[in-house]
Amino acid sequence: MHPSPRLPASKGQAVECTEPAGVPPLIDVSARRLQDPVARRELGDRLGNAARTSGFFRIKGHGIALQTIEAAYGAARRFFARPDAEKRRWYIGHSPNHRGYVPFTEKGDYPDEVHRSYEAFDLGHDGSRNDPGYVPGRLLCGPNVWPDDAEFRKAVSAYHDQVAALGQDLCQLLELHLRVPAGAITSRMRNPMSQLRLLHYVRAAGTRDAKSVNMGAHTDYECLTLLHTRNEGLQVLTESGAWIDVPVDPRVLVVNIGDMLEAWTNGLFRSTPHRVLNLRPERFSMPYFVSADYDTEIAPLPGLVDAGCASRYPPFRAGDHLERMLRRDFPYLRAQARSGVNEGPVTNPFEDRIRAAAAAEARPD
Ligand SMILES: O=C(O)CCC(=O)C(=O)O
Numbered sequence: 001m002h003p004s005p006r007l008p009a010s011k012g013q014a015v016e017c018t019e020p021a022g023v024p025p026l027i028d029v030s031a032r033r034l035q036d037p038v039a040r041r042e043l044g045d046r047l048g049n050a051a052r053t054s055g056f057f058r059i060k061g062h063g064i065a066l067q068t069i070e071a072a073y074g075a076a077r078r079f080f081a082r083p084d085a086e087k088r089r090w091y092i093g094h095s096p097n098h099r100g101y102v103p104f105t106e107k108g109d110y111p112d113e114v115h116r117s118y119e120a121f122d123l124g125h126d127g128s129r130n131d132p133g134y135v136p137g138r139l140l141c142g143p144n145v146w147p148d149d150a151e152f153r154k155a156v157s158a159y160h161d162q163v164a165a166l167g168q169d170l171c172q173l174l175e176l177h178l179r180v181p182a183g184a185i186t187s188r189m190r191n192p193m194s195q196l197r198l199l200h201y202v203r204a205a206g207t208r209d210a211k212s213v214n215m216g217a218h219t220d221y222e223c224l225t226l227l228h229t230r231n232e233g234l235q236v237l238t239e240s241g242a243w244i245d246v247p248v249d250p251r252v253l254v255v256n257i258g259d260m261l262e263a264w265t266n267g268l269f270r271s272t273p274h275r276v277l278n279l280r281p282e283r284f285s286m287p288y289f290v291s292a293d294y295d296t297e298i299a300p301l302p303g304l305v306d307a308g309c310a311s312r313y314p315p316f317r318a319g320d321h322l323e324r325m326l327r328r329d330f331p332y333l334r335a336q337a338r339s340g341v342n343e344g345p346v347t348n349p350f351e352d353r354i355r356a357a358a359a360a361e362a363r364p365d
Pocket residue numbers: 197199215220227229234274275276284285286287
């Protein structure tokens with residue numbers, strides 16, 4: 001951990017429940033709606049301290065109505081229940097900007113996905129080709145793809161818009177904690193590549209081990225992820241290298257730090273590995289990934305490198321990191337890339353912790 005004198009200590013801050021070690025702390029964020037700057041900074045410090053240790057926390061009092069969340073799940077359930085051939089009318093590979101249906105067969109390159117079996121629907125800010133910042137051919141900017149179900153669009157947009165606003169607010173609170181100027185991070189989120197995923201996991205037929213991995217261990221590539229899940233199965237890798245179950249509560253959103261924010265904070269915040277097990281036959285979740293703008297040069301913020309901490313991360317462009325990682329995750333993008341340069345297997349430098357934990361697990365005692 002950094003010896004950073006200008007930041008509040010990361011120990012001894014209130015977490016509002018006592019749970020087994022390693023379980024991401026539960027933090028009430030209702031004060032985010034207050035104007036009082038002291039209350040907002042205190043809340044920012046609570047979130048920031050969790051971001052610095054676990055890299056994961058859970059929030060309650062976030063203000064998104066359960067009804068809005070349930071309506072989005074209802075839309076997802078209806079869509080995923082349609083026949084495969086119908087769903088493929090909105091196949092993500094048909095979209096120029098990576099929006100739409102991700103079938104079970106769109107399998108990423110993960111060594112631990114023993115029984116991988118999930119489908120998804122990916123969307124984001126429903127941009128127009130006339131938006132400032134829209135560049136044809138760039139992934140994740142531009143309009144969404146919508147199924148022929150008006151209720152789907154209504155329910156999913158309503159949830160998207162609220163979780164996107166909440167994500168911005170949490171990033172502002174983290175700016176307060178970091179003691180960086182307001183907007184140091186959030187002013188670089190004007191045309192973001194942020195995405196909402198509707199996820200539907202189905203335990204593959206013939207899966208004998210219900211603790212096998214469905215979604216493989218990974219970090220998230222963006223700044224912050226706000227996840228709602230209805231079902232158990234999510235696990236996080238603790239600082240000591242143990243996999244811990246994240247409890248499920250419908251009133252709670254699970255939040256984690258992603259690669260961009262780890263680098264931006266010079267490693268002060270932790271992009272924490274996580275994975276999903278096949279604990280139940282069927283599982284739904286909805287992660288929202290808060291990203292920086294495509295052209296953002298992510299380099300450690302000046303305030304976080306001058307306090308006795310050298311810069312630990314070479315600068316990178318947000319869009320390059322995200323597009324590179326999506327090529328690992330999506331065969332249709334790999335196929336497109338093959339017609340150009342072949343870059344070989346894609347690894348993520350932020351996932352070294354996963355490789356270290358796997359190596360420790362494999363070592364005889
Ligand atoms: O489904 C979940 O609980 C987690 C999903 C996830 O980690 C992801 O999509 O990046």
